[in-house]
Amino acid sequence: MAMRCSEGAGLFDPSETVRPSLTAEQRGFVREQQPAVERLEAAIGYAFAAPELAVEALTHPSFAAENRLHAGHYQRLEFVGDAFLGMVVARELWHRMPTLPEGQLSRLRAEVISEPALAEVARRLGLGKMALMGRGELRSAGTEKDAILADLVEAALGAVFLDAGFEHAYRVTVGLLGERLERANAEGAGAADPKSALQEHTQASAKRRPDYALVETRGPAHEPWFVVSCTLSGVEIGRGEGKTRRLAERAAAVAGLATIGGKV
Numbered sequence: 001m002a003m004r005c006s007e008g009a010g011l012f013d014p015s016e017t018v019r020p021s022l023t024a025e026q027r028g029f030v031r032e033q034q035p036a037v038e039r040l041e042a043a044i045g046y047a048f049a050a051p052e053l054a055v056e057a058l059t060h061p062s063f064a065a066e067n068r069l070h071a072g073h074y075q076r077l078e079f080v081g082d083a084f085l086g087m088v089v090a091r092e093l094w095h096r097m098p099t100l101p102e103g104q105l106s107r108l109r110a111e112v113i114s115e116p117a118l119a120e121v122a123r124r125l126g127l128g129k130m131a132l133m134g135r136g137e138l139r140s141a142g143t144e145k146d147a148i149l150a151d152l153v154e155a156a157l158g159a160v161f162l163d164a165g166f167e168h169a170y171r172v173t174v175g176l177l178g179e180r181l182e183r184a185n186a187e188g189a190g191a192a193d194p195k196s197a198l199q200e201h202t203q204a205s206a207k208r209r210p211d212y213a214l215v216e217t218r219g220p221a222h223e224p225w226f227v228v229s230c231t232l233s234g235v236e237i238g239r240g241e242g243k244t245r246r247l248a249e250r251a252a253a254v255a256g257l258a259t260i261g262g263k264v
Contacts, residue, residue, distance in 0.1 A: 022052060029067075030055050036130050043125040044156060046172050050163050053077070057159040058127075060148065062134030074155035081158030085113055088173045089181070096185050099197055108184040115150045117180055122149035125176070127156070194253035198230070201260065208233055210256060212249045215239070230256045 022030070030037075030052045037054040041047045048054045056072045064073035089112050093105050100108075111117060122128060128143035131152055142148050153176070161169035174181070195210075202208050216227040226245045230238040230252035237259040240251025 026052070033058070033132070036132070039126070039130050040156065043127070043130075044160070044172055045175060046160050046164070046168065048159070048163050053159040053163050054156075055132075057155040058131050058152070060131055060133040060137060060142065062137040062142070063132040066134045067132075074151060077155040077158035077162070078151045079158070080161060081154035081156065084161050084169060085154060085157055085173060088170055089113055089177065092174060092181055093184060096181070099193070099200075112177060112180045112184050115146050118150035118153045119146035121176055121180070122153050125153075127152040194250055194257055198253045198256050201257065202232055205260075206232065210237070210253070212252060214245065214248075228252045232256070232260075 033055045034051065036058055037048065037051045040054050040058060057074050057077050059073045061073040061075060086109065089109050090105070093100070093108055093112075097105065097108075128149055131143060131148070133142050137148075157169060157173055157176075160172050198210050202210055211231050213229050213231065214226065215229045217224050218227070219225040223243075225241065225243060226248040227239065227241050228245065228248035228251075229236050230240070230249070238252045238255030238257075240248045240253070240255055242248035242251055
């Protein structure tokens with residue numbers, strides 16, 4: 001179900017946004033594009049109070065250059081959406097991975113909001129098929145270009161932010177990037193120190209430290225393979241394997257975190 005803007009003020013009050021008034025021709029153009037607006041709303045789960053923002057978010061500069069009824073295009077909204085997106089992803093990663101250092105957080109953020117990643121989101125939503133593009137851009141398969149698709153995602157998020165404010169736009173953004181954020185979370189768990197994270201979690205929740213025990217060593221002496229069990233109060237919560245005991249313990253800690261619902 002699409003959300004509608006029902007909040008007055010908050011961290012951002014949409015009523016404070018100054019928008020130029022539309023001409024009669026421009027209002028007519030926006031009405032003509034109502035089917036595209038509705039498709040965008042269904043795709044992102046949000047209904048616009050100002051549909052002209054949705055139309056602007058879907059309008060490529062090449063279309064605006066060919067169409068004098070509607071001079072606006074998505075680049076200004078893309079500017080807003082790019083800044084808002086970076087902040088949302090930074091906050092989500094900071095919250096989800098409290099032990100990860102700044103350098104790794106920055107790398108993960110860059111991956112989540114990279115051009116290929118956003119283009120993947122746009123393809124899933126079908127934004128390329130909704131976009132208004134000029135004839136030349138259509139002939140060059142503009143609806144499939146990663147750069148344009150990524151711009152459409154940023155413009156759509158910028159439009160929601162300006163239409164509804166921070167809270168609505170934040171929820172829409174996290175909803176659209178949920179899968180990418182989960183991937184980053186999983187990658188971050190592997191990049192951080194899972195043994196330290198597991199110990200912090202168990203000490204905080206159960207006042208216990210996890211224990212590691214070598215279960216088995218397989219393979220030839222020159223190339224052993226270690227199997228380690230991770231237990232908490234005598235109960236196994238994870239098991240891991242690796243070419244060194246340290247790596248096996250790390251894998252067991254990751255499995256333990258998954259068992260108890262902890263986060264790195």
